[in-house]
Amino acid sequence: MSILTTPFTTKYSAAPFSKIENKEYKDAFIQLIKDAKEEINTIINNPEPPTFENTVAALDFSGSQLDRVSSIFFNLNSAETSEEMQKIAQEVSPLLTEFSNDITLNEDLFKKIKLVYDNQDQANLTLEQKTLLDKKYKGFVRNGALLDAQQKTKLREIDTQLAKLKLTFGENVLAETNNYQLHITNESDLKGLPEGAKEAAAALAQSKSLEGWVFTLDFPSYLPFVTYVENRELRKEISIAAGKKAFQDNSYNNQNNIKEIVRLRHERANLLGYATHAHFVLEERMAQNPEKVTAFLNDMLEKAKPAARKEFEELTQFAKDLDGIDHLEKWDGAYYSEKLKQKLFNLDDEKLKPYFKLENVLQGAFTIAEKLYGITFKEVFDIDKYHPDVQTFEVLDFENNLVALFYTDFFPRKGKRNGAWMTSFKSQYIKDGVNERPHISNVCNFTPPTPTKPSLLTFNEVTTLFHEFGHGLHGMLANTTYPSLSGTSVYWDFVELPSQIMENWCYEPEALALFAKHYETGAIIPQEYVEKIKESASFLEGIATMRQLSFGLLDMAYHGKATPLNDVKSFEEKAFESTKLYPDVAENCMSTSFSHIFQGGYSSGYYSYKWAEVLDADAFAYFQEKGIFDKEVATKFKENVLSKGGTEHPMMLYKRFRGQEPKPDALLKRAGLIE
Incomplete structure (x- = not known):
């Protein structure tokens, strides 16, 4: 018998990772x-009349x-995958899709649920029970319970194909990411690059038995x-490489x-009676x-x-004044934005990074959670x-009761997306009077420590850590009866609020002051830096907002209209028309690596980042x-x-x-888009 097929006997019934062999899955x-x-x-065979409890x-x-085993396997397939795991994923995904369909298309089971629903x-149900009943009933209807036998077969075929296509899409993006490297042997080509980044590139070269970076x-x-x-030529080279992931003439092309x-x-969506995939998704x-x-x-x-x-005009003029650049290209954006930011605020990530040692930032997130929510x-x-x-933490309340188990996994590696x-x-x-506590994980790809420096985060990485930790708190502080309503199991455009x-x-x-x-030296971050961080928070926010909106509009273009899709690149260009600032790059296509909507769960949902920003x-x-x-306020x-x-x-x-x-006013003010 496999260790996976029975409840785990470990402390807190934690996943026994080191004892699991891939061949068991x-x-x-x-x-x-x-x-x-x-x-x-x-x-189904219970002779008693169907009730909320027994059905x-x-x-x-x-x-x-x-x-549990699904969550372990698919989480590892994202964070610690291998060719063997990817092969297993391709084999088991159709089995899980088929099983899911076996449930939602089971007429006898649906009859019982419909009876309870009607x-x-x-x-005399509680609000939570009513919500669960509504969710289960709709779940069946939205997955084909009201279809005839022929339509149900068709639905199964579609779901199996989609499960495999989404996996393949992600594998292609990962392969393209792993297949590229820019090898530099002449140090003068790295002029401008901070020491920490240079050191990390040298360590990476060494790990590949190469000279240089x-x-x-x-x-x-x-x-x-x-x-x-x-x-500029090297920035162009790596930028184009990033932009053409899975858009090249090879076996990893995602078009x-x-x-x-x-x-x-x-x-x-049509089969289920909806005009488009977006109509189907957005109903919930x-x-x-x-x-x-x-x-x-x-x-x-x-x-x-x-x-x-x-x-954009200011940035273009700045690049022209500084370096005589006539046309700002995509590989110039980050470079001149950083230069302009330094000029305006005299603030760059290299000045800030020494104040953001990863361990301190994490401890800061913990301290803030303790002050707000009373957990350690x-x-x-x-x-x-x-x-x-990976690090593991017990999350405890003030009476030392376990609130959650928390895993962190912060550095890039080959098998990690x-x-x-x-x-x-x-x-x-909560089952049989026992409140089963969650096991939550945050996975990121931060700058790893080097032989001479600890992991020092950019300010952007600091906000990323806090963002994912916010999702983590949503999972850790969950307190509901039913597993499918627990933690982050909320409407997708609400899930980004806690993060x-x-x-x-x-x-x-x-x-x-708690962690920076x-x-x-242990010196607290100077007040002038803090003021500059706040001042620069809305720096180029208009451009950043346009970028986010462009992704949301592209998502809606794919899923919200019944438009025939002949050519991915020209379709994307049309969707980006109203948000375009930079000239197009012929070799690049954003869609082919847009994993959020084609592999993850954000199809017809990318807008929810902006929606949740309003919240x-x-x-x-x-x-x-x-x-x-x-x-x-924190307790509320x-x-x-x-x-x-x-x-x-x-x-x-x-x-x-x-x-x-x-109201959207707070967001528009924060972004500097209105007075």
């Missing part, structure tokens, strides 16, 4: 799917070991290069995968429909565009890890009114947002916290 999945099917059959709640708690008025498309390597290196994913999503979002999303994006665009155009973090060494870089994310290895729920609000503390002197200390600015304005560590936020998960409609939760619906 496939058989374990097959066995656990079989076990979960038996649990479903028990629900809806029983279904929500079914397959718990399968859920008679809920007599059942190596740069890759991993963010901590790529970003300093395009931001600081004076050699056909995009066409197929978009076509199948549209076909699936705060924003409700594509028209409302497009109106929201265009409204923000109208407000941001004048500022963005003005900023204690590093422990008796919890199994999947990689030596780019970016930063929060995830969970075990959900929170984005946390970033605000990074700009507050009172918060920075020089790694060598977070409005919510943080409340903290600012009362004090950024005000216990009363914890009790009405962080702990409630998806147990109620998010607008109800938000209004209970804030006393009103969110």
Whole structure:
């Protein structure tokens, strides 16, 4: 018997990573799917009349070991993958999709759920139970329960194809990221590059048995290069390489995968009675429909565009005055933005980095969580890890009860995808009187330590850490009965509120004083730097806003209209028309590596970053009114947002916290887009 097929007997039933062998996964999945099917059959064959408890709640708690093993496997496939794991993923994904369809297309099970749904008025259900019942019923309907036999077969085929295409899309992006390196042997080519970035590139070259310096498309390597290196041709080379990931004439080209994913999503939506994939997705979002999303994006665009155009003209003029550059290109953007920022604010990341040692920043996030929510973090060494870089923490309340287990994994490596994310290895729920506490993980790709320096973060990396930690708190502080309503199981355009609000503390002197200390001297960050961080927070915000909106509009173009997609590149260009600032680069295509919408869960949902920014600015304005560590406001936020998960409609939760619906004014002011 595999260690994976029964509940874990470890401390806190933590995942026994070091004892799991890859070869066990496939058989374990097959066995656990079989076990979960038996649990479903028990629900179906129960001779008692269907009730909320024996049908809806029983279904929500079914397959718990399968859920755990799935979360372990797919989290590792993102953070610590290998060719062997990718092969297993391609084999087991269709099995899981088929199992999921076996449940939602099971007529006998749906009949029982429909009976409970139709008679809920007599059942005296709590608000949370009503929400779960509604979610389960809709889940069945939205996954084909009302279709005829032929349509159900078609739906299964589409879902299986989509599961495989999404995996392939991600694998192609990872392969293209790993396949590129810029090898430099002449030190003069690196003029302008900070010492820390140079040292990291030398260490990378050494690890590959090469002389000189190596740069890759991993963010901590790529970003300093395009931001600081004076050699424009080399910036151009690496920038074009980043922009043409999975858009080259090789086996990793994602254009056909995009066409197929978009076509199948549209076909699936039509099959279920929706006009487009976006209509299908947005029915279960705060924003409700594509028209409302497009109106929201265009409204923000109208407000941001004048500022963005003005900023772009200033940046262009600055590059011309400084270096005689006539036309600003994409590989010039980060470089001249940084130069202009230094000129205006006399502030650059290299000045700030010594104050942002990773360990101190993490401890700062912990201290802020303690002040706000009364929890403490204690590093422990008796919890199994999947990689030596991972750290594990017990999260405790003031009475020393376990709140959560927290894993952190902060540095890039070959088997880890780019970016930063929060995830969970075990959900929170209450069963048989026991409040099962969650196991939460934050995964990032920060600048690693070098032989002479600890990991020193850019300010952008500091806000990323706080962002993911905000998602983490949403998972850790969960306090709901049912697993599928717990933690971050909320409407997608609400899920970014807890993460984005946390970033605000990074700009507050009172918060920075807790952790922004020089790694060598221990001196607190100078007040003038803090003021400059705040001043520069809205620097080129118009351009940044346009960029975010362009991605949201591209997402809506793919998923919100029934437009035939013949050529990915020209389709993208058309979608970007209203937000375009830089000249197009013929060799590049953003869509082919747009993993958020083609691999992750953000299809028809990319707008939610901006949507949640409206929420977070409005919510943080409340903290600012009362004090950024005000216990009363923090408790309201914890009790009405962080702990409630998806147990109620998010607008109800938000209004209970804030006393009103969110207004965009706080965001527009913060971004410097209105007075």
